[in-house]
Amino acid sequence: MTLLVRTTLITILLVVTLSGHAVNRLRQNQLIGNIIKNALESYHYLHLKVGDDLSGKAFDQYLKRIDFGKQFLLASDVTNLSKYKLKMDDQLLSGKLKLLEESKVIMVERIRQIDEFRKAFFKKGTSFNSKRRLELDSKKRKYLGSIKELNDLWSRIFTYETVVSYLSLEDEQSGEKDKEKKGKHKKKKIKKSKPVKKMSVKEMKIEAQRLTSKKYQQLFSRLLKDDYDDFVEKFMNSVSTVFDPHTTYLPPKRKEDFDIDISGSLEGIGAVLQEDGLYIKVVKIVPGGAAWRQKDLEAEDKILAVAQGAGEPVDLVGMRVDNAVRYIRGKKGTEVRLTLKKSDGTRKTISIIRDMVRIGESYAKSSIILHKKSGHKVGYIRLPKFYRDFGGTMSRRNCSDDVHKEIVRLKKEGIKGLILDLRGNGGGALEDARKMSGLFIKQGPIVQVKDHTGKVDILKDRDVAIEYGGPLLVLINRFSASASEIVAAAMQDYGRGVVVGGEFSHGKGTVQAVLDLNQGPLINMIGPKIGALKVTIQKFYRVTGGSTQYRGVTPDIILPDVFSGVENRENDLDYSLKWDETRRLRFSRWQGKPLNLKKLASKSNKRVKKSKGLKLVNRSLAYMAKRRKQTEVTINLAKKRIEDSKNKKMLKEFKQDEVNPDLVVSHFEKSLMEAEEIRQEDRKQWQEDLKERKKEWVEGLQRDPVLEESLFIIGDMIS
Template sequence: MSSPRLKIGLYASLVMAIFVLASYKLYQRNDATAPQKDDVLIKVMLSGLNIAHYQPEKIDDTFSKRVFDLYLKRIDVNKKFLLKSDVAQLSKYQSDIDDQVKRGSHEFLDMSTQLMDQRVKDIQALYRDILTKPFDFTVEEKMETDPEKMVFPADKAAQREDWRKFLKYRTLVQMSEIIDEQAKRTGKGNLAASTANSATLTTNEPNRTPEQMEAEARKRVLKYYDDQFRDLLQTDANDRLAMYANVVANTYDPHTEYFAPRDKDNFDQAMTGRFEGIGASLQEKDGQIKVADIIPGSASYRQGELKAGDIITRVGQGAEVPVSVEGMRLDKAIVLIKGKKGTEVRLTVKKSDGSTKIIPIIRDVVIIEDTYAQSATINENGKKYGYIKLPSFYADFNDNGGRSSAGDVKKELEKLQKENIQGLVLDLRFNGGGSLTDAVEMAGLFIDSGPVVQVRSRQGAATVLNDRDPRVQYTGPLVVLVNKFSASASEILAAAIQDYKRGIVMGSTSTYGKGTVQRIFDLDDALPAEFNSIKPFGSLKLTTQKFYRINGGSTQFKGVMSDIVLPDPYSYLDQGEKESEYPLKWDEIAPARYKTWADAPNVAKLTAASQKRVATDPRFKLMSEMVQRMVQRKNDTSVSLKLTTYKAEQDKAKIESDKFEAAQKAAATINISALATDIQAQGSDTIKVNRAVRFVKPLRKDMTLREAVLVIQDEA
């Protein structure tokens, strides 16, 4: 039987042939006139999507409505530019976009572009005028921050009021930071001493009065928005077309995307595994730049303060005045954040607890070794346990003799077996997936031969991918740690362990829920030479297959539910497949035939014991309370524009955060250490020795890891 990798390659070739055929048909239909790039791009994309996508859409009024809604949201998510009358003008195209595609026109794109270009110019004059006058921060008024609860302004007067509150809020944030900066310099400043009618503080530097601080805050906000609008005014037809094409692709599912030529170059660079910058994966959502993941071994990973879920609000080059990236396009924000090795970038981020923090990071090249599997031993009550951290399911897809995650985990298991471990924790937290083949091989290290996952294309029956090796590398107690950022191949492995009852899946309520496979196709390769005059077109990443567990259920949308759920600081975040736009839904197929593990753990018993411990653990209790407060803050979407109220809320959030950090530091330290054989093997290579030591440092206070070890002890 052919390998999964060979099957995928044949399928990719078939889809490419489909694209070529579609492009030739398009050219034949338009050979009387010179083809237009936007017409060609959208038509070729839709032809390929409707033939090759796992769940193609019918190009009808429903499709038109999806494109309309999503594009309107993308161009004006916070409803700060378009008026209600503008939306009404665009709404006449709400059910016509499908017809425009068929007849090769683009009235909706043209009209929205015309309106947005004009409104950007209008708003630029508006915010500059508003920022010429001081704000009164003693007035109690609120501003709505949830885009879903906002409405498009009825007229220009309402729009001005929206912008007045918005700019007042941005100035308030700056004012608060200036107060904190001044208080930090003096060591004895406070809000009362910094607000109106207060005495100035004693310091070696001249302190600014409240009026001066307010003026400085407005000056900073003005610069931020001048920079932002400079970018907005540079948006050209290619930018608009790329955004529109991506919206069309995204209406099929969130992982089907259009890459403009520049974006594809960035994607290719990411795939090389070598980065020069901070080493964080970023995403733009609702006008905010969010940290999706921290690349293991990167400058951000080593610095340790930037976390997944953080929102980057400003970017500064060293000591220079930072630039706001709120509302900025992701590609332009990335240009500011990336940079040469050895240079400093200072990120102002909004943390998940509501606090704001400035994080300095020295840019560097990612240490590739830190993306590989690593192991350690944990000594607890006279017994030794193994720990393996797997950052991703990496593989050498070009068969150039490179490393694979399955091979590396096997080697780590061999080393741990020599340490006579009595249990194993496999950590898949923040593991976004990767090689399907490695996930299958890795599952085989823990089970007898049998099915691991089912893969289904749009047509035909599901293909069962099996572990054909009857050998079991490790037979002892096993806990697999997951969280909301464990996705794709991580979910395949966790689901297999769970379905075979081979071990305990433990962590957040569920994993991410990405149970689909994507392929990338270069549109320039698909289009014939007749279109060379309007190339390049970029690339299309489209969903072609879907994963199913061996029990028949999909990992898509729902993810994998943990056997033992622990309090999770990320649980309140709107992260996961189900929170994305137009995700493919969960379904199920016939289960595969498999035999569960003979010595299956008693999940009910282990869960009860864990819940009892967690309920009395002060750190877990503090975390649960903190998460509840975060949920309350998230649900309370209106923010006060009164300085004393705002500062009190910020100070309270910081106190709560500091309290949790203090509890973490005071907790018992996990006795975890790098393998002596690993350190000895490095010899005089201090960089690699430090890497081994650095690997275990953050784990010593990891409360989830500690509970995993206790669960293994319960099982023994």
């Protein structure tokens, strides 16, 4: 959760000695460094001091930022730079960023050396029969001792990427990718791809080498274009992220991008992206966007390349996110092809038709679901995010009022139980988390918010009315964060409902404020803008006293989760704030029918063992866990082809394609999907689209084994 705030930092500026109006590089560094140091020490939740201990940790973070894969710096380079390990705090204040200057010179030299090796390597030609292997996990690599060893590493990287490129060309020749695309977009009007040029094995090998060489030529060229300001950003963020991973320095250009993306939307495909080492990683999928509807792009995917329609792909590895989005964005209705590295290590090319985010898709939606085996009518509400119209752009809608309306409508239909689905909901408006929780309880505290001074604010539901008092089940997964965790935790602590899902939720229980560092008369007088600082200032605590930070919410009943094992939670991040407790509040637990959680869990466990869909999820999890451990890969073409074939076969087996006829879905809420303004000439096409969206909605529910088990659980609660 992020707050945009303005603050005058005049007192912080007074520690900087300034002369005249001109600010040279040294004084600008000194200005930024002093402001950041004082802002961190004054406003951050932890109240840490920037000293030698923090400097040592920041040094390690800096090395990760300039050479994430340990594939440029030698061990001797790291030893040479280590003389500054405990001096980053001093350099921050003095403006003399010696670590930055020396590391930049070394990186430029190493990149040029490796680029020269690239030219020689591809001139000689790639061997497709190598018996060597490549370690992909940078955590398992060591800094190498010589240029010879570095060249050997890069020869493995070049060979591996050439083999991957060859197999991709082989797929195109076999027509697999074209068939997949036709299946995906049979109802879409898109520009037809050019016919695949038939190539011999020899021609494909030559083309694979050309594409790989070009890819790395572009990568090295981009890295060499990193200027002094890029390294300043890396230096400053190496310090800030030691406080916690959500505390970051935003230089002026990044601040502009942040202002655009704070709404959670990236025009074109509907995804939020960030840099992760050399890669562009998908942080989240925006509800209502093109990628959200298409369903192939997922959080934690890394985008390796992007192509416009039938055009040649542009490699994104090593590209800054602000440059990458220029290739991904585009006009509505145009096709973009993304080459992805999935969380299990597999590569996949997908096609997305760019579109604006459909506001209606991000609203709460509901249905009535009846399972033939239980016969109970159960209300189902899916909430993709905690939206609230602060600026009057969404007809003044907010999610708590919309959920309220859906509950009223579902009650009129005689539902016996209610499922609130918060899976994939990354949070949003705190006010709506408070109000929504209040729909299910009489009154009382919902969440505690502690700030960096130790002051605790208690957000309460003061409305004695209970909108829904029947059996309640809340669905979560590891992408349920922030406001979602507050609602789930409140229902759990009050004993109001059963929380069901994977092992735990995301675990983000902090609030960030964006401090505008350009405020104050002194800064306005002395020169260029210096950006902003996003700093963690508050932490959420449950009414029972425990934080939602780090640990998240553990469900009462744990079901297999397709995302288990993926390192995407808060506790997977370096220096994430740890779990702690504050005082427990006085509150009255739910006085309705008590929940026998032990009995409910026991019955559920027996069903899970027999569930065809959930057994498939468990098999998939075991297979993916095994693959994630296998970080050392072959660079031999024949062996890689066999591995890829086996993997494709297994992934096809794990796909949940079967529609469950026992789930009868009815009373789809049409009005919530008619939120877009439709021109008269587009209405026919829109009606066809709405029909297709309804079908996708119903079949999506019928293919969900977790939802089916949730219906059984709530059936047990009703009985």
